[in-house]
Amino acid sequence: MIVGSNGMLGQRLTNFFSALHDVELLCTSVEGSSFVENVDYRQIDITQKTKVREVVLDFFPDYIINTAAYTNVDKSETEREAAWKINVNGVENIALYAWTVDAHLIHMSTDYIFDGKNGPYTEDDKPCPLGYYGRTKLASENSIRTSGVRFTIIRTNVLYGPAQFGRPDFVKWVVNSLSGKKEINIVTDQINNPTYVDDIVSAINKIISFKKEGIYNIGGEEILSRYEFTKRIAKYFNLDGSLIKPVVTKDLNQAALRPLKSGLITLKAQTELGFKATPIDISFGLMRKELNL
Numbered sequence: 001m002i003v004g005s006n007g008m009l010g011q012r013l014t015n016f017f018s019a020l021h022d023v024e025l026l027c028t029s030v031e032g033s034s035f036v037e038n039v040d041y042r043q044i045d046i047t048q049k050t051k052v053r054e055v056v057l058d059f060f061p062d063y064i065i066n067t068a069a070y071t072n073v074d075k076s077e078t079e080r081e082a083a084w085k086i087n088v089n090g091v092e093n094i095a096l097y098a099w100t101v102d103a104h105l106i107h108m109s110t111d112y113i114f115d116g117k118n119g120p121y122t123e124d125d126k127p128c129p130l131g132y133y134g135r136t137k138l139a140s141e142n143s144i145r146t147s148g149v150r151f152t153i154i155r156t157n158v159l160y161g162p163a164q165f166g167r168p169d170f171v172k173w174v175v176n177s178l179s180g181k182k183e184i185n186i187v188t189d190q191i192n193n194p195t196y197v198d199d200i201v202s203a204i205n206k207i208i209s210f211k212k213e214g215i216y217n218i219g220g221e222e223i224l225s226r227y228e229f230t231k232r233i234a235k236y237f238n239l240d241g242s243l244i245k246p247v248v249t250k251d252l253n254q255a256a257l258r259p260l261k262s263g264l265i266t267l268k269a270q271t272e273l274g275f276k277a278t279p280i281d282i283s284f285g286l287m288r289k290e291l292n293l
């Protein structure tokens, strides 16, 4: 059972698992219908406990993959109640009914649980979120850990990839902006390892195959600044890199603080899951093919 199946990661999970013949799949998200067609779908708002109960007890899944979240980092600062309700109370509802049916819960978390003073981070580093979004995501991790459910938490950072529906991902946004000769301001001081969305799909598939529990970092092969990443996009897609203007985070006056020196070390996933991140240029090639970029 996928929760948040209409989101960026949720769509890719839906594409992957719906193509497998030995999987009985139920997709759920907050919208009235599934963005990906021809899948079994139920509408769930995860903050509605009785609805979560109804659908989980009806479908009785072996695995629940939760990708649903309140993901707007800046709005989380002012819309605190909404962010907490979805990211913490919603996750508690899922954990409770996953526990009830003895399903294994696979849940998505983030590097924003760290303060970005000393990254990249391992699974054992001490969280210290800077913003409210990070606080809700850390609280959801802690709720899961104390709920008694069998769980795997995947921490990731800066997802990109060829999701067909919804807002464009960072790569597509850069390609669209530079193709339209638009100047873009990109930060030089946010450092992390951008993650190709299908690498998370394959990590989740391995977690299920190997029945792995605990916390796993999943991230890209290279740790680089957002500015360097954007330059790589321009180079690969033969676009005018001079339109990319370097700025620093504090110039943007964003509502939420960002972890600056961040990134996730994936050694545990490499050794225990055989995880191997897709190299950046290969991932761009896959996106070009799928999205006709």
Ligand SMILES: NC(=O)c1ccc[n+]([C@@H]2O[C@H](COP(=O)([O-])OP(=O)(O)OC[C@H]3O[C@@H](n4cnc5c(N)ncnc54)[C@H](OP(=O)(O)O)[C@@H]3O)[C@@H](O)[C@H]2O)c1
Residues within 6 Å of the ligand: 003, 004, 005, 006, 007, 008, 009, 010, 029, 030, 031, 044, 045, 046, 047, 066, 067, 068, 069, 070, 071, 086, 090, 108, 109, 110, 111, 137, 156, 157, 158, 159, 160, 166
């Ligand atoms: N994207 C990143 O760079 C990134 C980095 C680190 C970690 N993560 C984590 O990875 C996970 C997936 O991220 P993503 O980029 O795929 O996010 P996304 O595209 O924003 O998808 C989240 C989905 O959850 C849905 N949702 C929101 N509130 C809901 C509710 N009450 N009940 C049910 N569904 C609800 C959203 O619907 P609406 O769109 O209609 O609100 C959306 O379809 C999240 O847990 C996120 O925190 C993401």
